[in-house]
Amino acid sequence: VDDFDPTAYLDEKQIRHQDLFSQYALAVTQQAFEDAELDPEALTPEQRDDIGVVMGTGVGGSNIFVDEVLNLEENGARRISPFFVPMMISNMAAGLIAMEHTLRGPNHCVVSACATGNDAITDGLLLLQQGHADAMLVGGTEASVNELCVGGFSSMRAMSTRNDEPERASRPFDEDRDGFVIAEGAGALLLETVEHARERGAPIYAEVAGVGKSNDAHHYAAPDPDGRGAALAMEKAVDDAGLDPNEVDHVNMHATSTPVGDVIESDAVKDVFGDHAYDINISATKSMTGHMLGAAGAAEAIATVLAIHEGRVPPTINVEALDEECDLNYTLHEPVDRTVGAALTNAFGFGGHNTTVAFTAFDD
CATH class of the missing domain: 3.40.47.10 (Thiolase/Chalcone synthase)
Structure with missing residues (x-):
């Protein structure tokens, strides 16, 4: 993510009350619907019942977690934000997508570390195959570039230390590779049954x-x-x-x-x-x-x-x-x-x- 502007997707109240991983998820959901030429505002109540969401995350609301731990240490338990828990929990991104677009189909969160995105696709596919939905918005989201997560991965010696050339540090298969470069962002795909996609004239990629x-x-x-x-x-x-x-x-x-x-x-x-x-x-x-x-x-x-x-x-x-x-x-x-x-x-x-x-x- 480069220069993410949440105001392009969310109002000020949403921004205050959502961790960054949820903001990313809502942003890519809007992009996915636009790319799929599906307007959520035009859906009938019956159609809303048959569109679901599987949005996963590996870590969840780590930014609000860091902020509120520091708040606890400095100001005590009585000053913890009432939004701490809903902003932190991993399933909130999936729930917020449903709330934003009134999608009442199957909805859950996948948490399987770095396999999460593919597992979300898998779960969405199975729900379509089993007839539980006509379309599933699936994907993964992450916002973990903070002191706690970067420090944890660094302590594991999992990350690259090529700090003088960060843009060249991620070099799979190179003889001098020395670890991964942490990043954040989100991705979303709209999966549909063939019948549903054809009926609405959807662009089909694969x-x-x-x-x-x-x-x-x-x-x-x-x-x-x-x-x-x-x-x-x-x-x-x-x-x-x-x-x-x-x-x-x-x-x-x-x-x-x-x-x-x-x-x-x-x-x-x-x-x-x-x-x-x-x-x-x-x-x-x-x-x-x-x-x-x-x-x-x-x-x-x-x-x-x-x-x-x-x-x-x-x-x-x-x-x-x-x-x-x-x-x-x-x-x-x-x-x-x-x-x-x-x-x-x-x-x-x-x-x-x-x-x-x-x-x-x-x-x-």
Whole structure:
């Protein structure tokens, strides 16, 4: 997020009473509805009953949490804001979206660390498949660039210390990568049944063809060294989509620019696709955006969908010399124009959570 202006989306009262992660969520919701050519104000009461929301976050209202802890220390418990709890709790972004647009369909929050965005897509897809809604606004949001969260990740030695060149610090697959660059923001997609989208003449970018989920069952923060969980999520997504592995043209990897994670994920891609892995255009868009934690999966799903829709694979930037253990086709420096019929996007999170979403070109 660069120079976010909440007044473009919210009134002053909303801004005062909402943590930044909720403000981001409401902003991208408005953008998603506009892009989908769906006007919430024009919905009938019956239509409002059948549109839901799954908006996840990895951390939730960390900014108000920091502010009110300092307030407690300085002024005592009686001065804690009555808005502290509703501003802090992770599910509030999803609830506020429903309130803002009077959407009475299924509504909940996903919290699965950095797998959150993909899990929100998964949950929205399942609700559509089970007939609980005609359309689902899904995504992830995060606003955790503050002293507490940055300090916590720094204490874990998870973040890059390339402070002299922050714009070049996120460098997945590079031999000198040293950790992720924290970022914040949000992403939202409108998922619809084919019938609902066609009936209203919606612009259709791609189809959510399948999902795959697994857990490393290994460590609270470090990925399983053998990459079995990551590979299993990709295998399940390919199978759920009814794809032959050789049909996959593009993978947007989770790749956060950590020394261990990028190698393990690259090896997992080879395990799943064999020799075809070298024909796939790989991207690591965190090289351009940084790591948005619970919002990352949603933002990267959007990038993956656009790769299919526009026939242009996004690049992996900042790579000066590839790690010798990272030898795939990483789409370095510049985008590549090619037909993308099927693509995967990976999102992996602390706790061992792995979720892969498979998108395919929509065949009308």
